[in-house]
Amino acid sequence: xxxxxxxxxxxxxxxxxxxxxxxxxxxxxxxxxxxxxxxxxxxxxxxxxxxxxxxxxxxxxxxxxxxxxxxxxxxxxxxxxxxxxxxxxxxxxxxxxxxxxxxxxxxxxxxxxxxxxxxxxxxxxxxxxxxxxxxxxxxxxxxxxxxxxxxxxxxxxxxxxxxxxxxxxxxxxxxxxxxxxxxxxxxxxxxxxxxxxxxxxxxxxxxxxxxxxxxxxxxxxxxxxxxxxxxxxxxxxxxxxxxxxxxxxxxxxxxxxxxxxxxxxxxxxxxxxxxxxxxxxxxxxxxxxxxxxxxxxxxxxxxxx
Amino acid sequence: xxxxxxxxxxxxxxxxxxxxxxxxxxxxxxxxxxxxxxxxxxxxxxxxxxxxxxxxxxxxxxxxxxxxxxxxxxxxxxxxxxxxxxxxxxxxxxxxxxxxxxxxxxxxxxxxxxxxxxxxxxxxxxxxxxxxxxxxxxxxxxxxxxxxxxxxxxxxxxxxxxxxxxxxxxxxxxxxxxxxxxxxxxxxxxxxxxxxxxxxxxxxxxxxxxxxxxxxxxxxxxxxxxxxxxxxxxxxxxxxxxxxxxxxxxxxxxxxxxxxxxxxxxxxxxxxxxxxxxxxxxxxxxxxxxxxxxxxxxxxxxxxx
Numbered sequence: 001x002x003x004x005x006x007x008x009x010x011x012x013x014x015x016x017x018x019x020x021x022x023x024x025x026x027x028x029x030x031x032x033x034x035x036x037x038x039x040x041x042x043x044x045x046x047x048x049x050x051x052x053x054x055x056x057x058x059x060x061x062x063x064x065x066x067x068x069x070x071x072x073x074x075x076x077x078x079x080x081x082x083x084x085x086x087x088x089x090x091x092x093x094x095x096x097x098x099x100x101x102x103x104x105x106x107x108x109x110x111x112x113x114x115x116x117x118x119x120x121x122x123x124x125x126x127x128x129x130x131x132x133x134x135x136x137x138x139x140x141x142x143x144x145x146x147x148x149x150x151x152x153x154x155x156x157x158x159x160x161x162x163x164x165x166x167x168x169x170x171x172x173x174x175x176x177x178x179x180x181x182x183x184x185x186x187x188x189x190x191x192x193x194x195x196x197x198x199x200x201x202x203x204x205x206x207x208x209x210x211x212x213x214x215x216x217x218x219x220x221x222x223x224x225x226x227x228x229x230x231x232x233x234x235x236x237x238x239x240x241x242x243x244x245x246x247x248x249x250x251x252x253x254x255x256x257x258x259x260x261x262x263x264x265x266x267x268x269x270x271x272x273x274x275x276x277x278x279x280x281x282x283x284x285x286x287x288x289x290x291x292x293x294x295x296x297x298x299x300x301x302x303x304x305x
Numbered sequence: 306x307x308x309x310x311x312x313x314x315x316x317x318x319x320x321x322x323x324x325x326x327x328x329x330x331x332x333x334x335x336x337x338x339x340x341x342x343x344x345x346x347x348x349x350x351x352x353x354x355x356x357x358x359x360x361x362x363x364x365x366x367x368x369x370x371x372x373x374x375x376x377x378x379x380x381x382x383x384x385x386x387x388x389x390x391x392x393x394x395x396x397x398x399x400x401x402x403x404x405x406x407x408x409x410x411x412x413x414x415x416x417x418x419x420x421x422x423x424x425x426x427x428x429x430x431x432x433x434x435x436x437x438x439x440x441x442x443x444x445x446x447x448x449x450x451x452x453x454x455x456x457x458x459x460x461x462x463x464x465x466x467x468x469x470x471x472x473x474x475x476x477x478x479x480x481x482x483x484x485x486x487x488x489x490x491x492x493x494x495x496x497x498x499x500x501x502x503x504x505x506x507x508x509x510x511x512x513x514x515x516x517x518x519x520x521x522x523x524x525x526x527x528x529x530x531x532x533x534x535x536x537x538x539x540x541x542x543x544x545x546x547x548x549x550x551x552x553x554x555x556x557x558x559x560x561x562x563x564x565x566x567x568x569x570x571x572x573x574x575x576x577x578x579x580x581x582x583x584x585x586x587x588x589x590x591x592x593x594x595x596x597x598x599x600x601x602x603x604x605x606x607x608x609x610x
Contacts, residue, residue, distance in 0.1 A: 014382050015348050021378075039378040040345045043320050063410040065381040069374070073326075073344040076370040077319050094410035101406055105368045105399035107449050144412050 001029045003153070003205045003303040005228070007269065007295045008044040009036075012234045012248075013066050016273035020044055020297060021066035022211060024230070025055070026151060029132045034058040035149060035209050041070035042077050048298055052078060053085075057128060059135065060091040061211060062146035068095065072102050075110065083112040090117040090127055092145040121145045124222060138222055140213035142247045148213065150223060153204040161199050166192070202305040208263075211270050214244070215253035220261035227303050229263045230295060232270035236280050239272070251281045255288035267295040306334040308458070308510045308608040310533070312574065312600045313349040314341075317539045317553075318371050321578035325349055325602060326371035327516060329535070330360070331456060334437045339363040340454060340514050346375030347382055353603055357383060358390075362433060364440065365396040366516060367451035373400065377407050380415065388417040395422040395432055397450040426450045429527060443527055445518035447552045453516065455528060458509040466504050471497070507610040513568075516575050519549070520558035525566035532608050534568045535600060537575035541585050544577070556586045560593035572600040 004027045009020035021038025025045070032054040034041070045052050052074060060068045068091070078087065089095065096116040103110065117127060119137055128135035131154070138148030157178035173183045183192040208223045211232035223229060234248035243250050249257075251268055258266040266289050271278055278294055285292040293301070309332045314325035326343025330350070337359040339346070350357055357379060365373045373396070383392065394400065401421040408415065422432060424442055433440035436459070443453030462483035478488045488497040513528045516537035528534060539553035548555050554562075556573055563571040571594050576583055583599055590597040598606070 013385055015351065015378075018352075020348070039375065040348060043325070043345060046320065047323075063407075065378055065407070065411060069378050069381075070344065073320075073370055073374050076374075080318055094406075098403075098406055098410065101399075101403055102368075102370070105403065105449075106370060144410075 001305065003028050003207070003305075005207060005230070005267070005295075005301045006048065006050065007267075007297055007299045007301075008041050008048070009038045010269045010271055010294070010296050011038075011066070012232075012270045012272045013064070014273045015039070017276050018297070019271065021069070022061075022270060023070060024209070024295075025050060026207065026209075028151060028153065028205075031130070031132065032056065033135070033151070036061055036067045036211070037069075037071040037074060038066045039069040039073075042074045044297065045074075053081075053083065055087075056085060057088045057135075058090070059127075059149050059209075060089065060095060061140070061148065061209070062092060062142060062144055063094050063098075064144065064212070067212075068098075071095075072099060075099065075114070076106075076108065078112065079108060079110040083110075086113045086115055088115045088117060088128075090119060092119045092121070092147070119145070119147050123147075136222075138208060138210060138219060140210060140219070141216050142212045142214070146212060148208060148210040148219070150206065150208045150226070152206045152226075155204055156201040158194070158198040158201050161197055164197055166197075205303040205305070207303070210257075212248060214247040215249045215257065217257070217260060220257055223261045223263065226261070226263050228265045228267065228301060229258055229261065230267040230269060231257060233268040233281055233285065234270050234272050236275070236284050239274070251284040252288055255285035255292060258289040258292070264291065265301070266292040267301060268292060269295040306507075306610065308333050308512070308610075310512060310535070310572070310600075310606045311353065311355065312572075312602055312604045312606075313346050313353070314343045315574045315576055315599070315601050316343075316371070317537075317575045317577045318369070319578045320344070322581050323602070324576065326374070327366075327575055328375060329514070329600075330355060331512065331514075333456060333458065333510075336435070336437065337361065338440070338456070341366055341372045341516070342374075342376040342379060343371045344374040344378075347379045349602065358386075358388065360392075361390060362393045362440075363395065364432075364454050364514075365394065365400060366445070366453065366514070367397060367447060367449055368399050368403075369449065369517070372517075373403075376400075377404060380404065380419070381411075381413065383417065384413060384415040388415075391418045391420055393420045393422060393433075395424060397424045397426070397452070424450070424452050428452075441527075443513060443515060443524060445515060445524070446521050447517045447519070451517060453514050453518070453524070455511065455513045455531070457511045457531075460509055461506040463499070463503040463506050466502055469502055471502075510608045510610070512608070515562075517553060519552040520554045520562065522562070522565060525562055528566045528568065531566070531568050533570045533572065533606060534563055534566065535572040535574060536562060538573040538586055538590065539575050539577050541580070541589050544579070556589040557593055560590035560597060563594040563597070569596065570606070571597040572606060573597060574600040
């Protein structure tokens with residue numbers, strides 16, 4: 001089953017050198033989530049031949065323009081293409097007013113329902129849950145209310161070992177094997193022990209999006225051991241004071257956090273317009289955390305089961 | 306002196322096939338005006354290596370998203386680049402609220418002053434004037450309040466014929482020649498007749514932007530004889546009923562208006578996403594008005610003096 005992050009934008013506050021403002025598509029087991037939606041996100045989706053029709057939930061980290069200004073255009077396009085499915089938008093306070101004001105002046109009444117979910121400052125909370133996964137907010141430290149998002153697959157069923165499965169088992173019996181139970185008869189006697197017929201479940205994968213934020217050790221507790229972390233690296237170390245003043249992070253700090261949290265893979269993004277060449281950003285992070293990658297437009301990062 | 310229109314976006318309501326929403330830069334005698342500002346306009350400016358620093362006045366035709374959604378991103382970028390010059394924005398009611406709401410939630414206080422000028426429904430009025438030109442609104446017929454913009458150079462001074470200019474004339478005397486006066490002595494006696502020393506003024510050029518609008522003959526009266534008309538051609542004739550219902554125009558209708566108004570050149574834009582190939586749009590217009598051009602991204606249309 002899929003677990004894939006596709007980068008739509010890697011730029012910081014200003015677009016530069018063909019880099020676009022923050023946006024990424026997170027696909028987990030055929031569920032499609034948009035995380036941040038900077039200006040031009042709908043054009044980036046088109047360019048990458050990704051349909052927006054399957055996006056049901058959009059998570060906006062904070063209300064700086066480079067993280068949400070593409071949302072209104074996407075909503076208008078969804079409306080023009082006669083979307084009918086509900087659209088859930090998760091954001092700190094204000095985005096509902098920003099969107100409804102614009103709908104009012106354009107005299108548009110979308111063809112679908114928009115359901116706003118308000119995020120609260122400093123809160124660590126599960127804001128989305130279904131059969132397969134949860135999405136949890138990560139409190140970030142920035143100039144305005146800002147949240148990261150932690151995507152976690154739920155524990156998966158045990159896998160049936162087809163090479164050892166006897167013939168004639170009922171569907172209910174197979175379901176109980178997947179849940180980890182033994183197969184029993186009506187009197188409760190064990191017919192087959194679970195461990196004889198099943199293999200351990202597939203791994204539950206996890207991904208965290210942390211942007212924008214100052215370096216903050218407390219994040220490490222929440223994301224400990226996850227498979228993949230996207231962390232902003234607006235600056236390199238040459239601008240560490242600027243990073244501190246603007247509540248952003250350096251590439252080295254992102255790598256330190258990845259190390260502290262013991263994650264498996266680190267993606268860097270939200271690059272300042274002052275860096276045309278991003279090699280110094282990557283080279284600053286790699287000695288601290290080797291499995292680091294630049295999260296550039298169009299790149300896909302897949303997690304194996 | 307320059308008179309140039311650079312196309313930043315040629316697309317209708319939805320971006321498609323690499324075409325961007327409406328925006329264009331109008332440069333007249335080193336004044337830089339932005340007309341409409343669809344999503345991604347700032348990226349288009351960057352791509353075309355056009356600085357936004359010199360844009361002082363932005364004219365927004367109406368509050369459908371494809372005509373203004375790039376404005377907020379441009380404003381944020383101007384702020385981040387520490388603009389200090391005033392920015393004048395001309396729009397129908399609502400845009401001031403849309404912008405100030407977003408500034409409020411992002412806790413941004415721009416480094417420059419934004420001055421809003423409200424356009425009124427159905428009004429034909431000079432909304433900008435300086436030494437060199439005027440900008441006048443053109444009432445358009447669309448689903449919401451919508452105005453076109455007519456740029457007209459003012460009459461220009463007579464040109465000094467340097468081959469016939471006697472030596473020793475004072476600056477004030479040359480200025481009076483440029484105004485069309487004779488050179489006289491203190492008693493009012495004519496020393497040199499104006500027509501002996503000057504040539505006729507350079508042509509005053511004119512350009513009209515008409516988008517979005519249904520076909521409307523009354524526009525022709527206001528733009529009669531202008532040098533260049535940009536008129537929306539959202540549809541071709543195969544969709545004439547759709548054009549009527551949505552208060553848009555076909556390519557043939559745009560060409561008819563150009564003919565009725567006796568303009569010199571016609572630019573077509575605001576193409577529907579249903580047309581991948583725009584040849585049929587151009588071919589529909591040309592038999593009606595020969596000097597028709599597709600206004601595509603990156604193209605420059607210059608008017609000679």
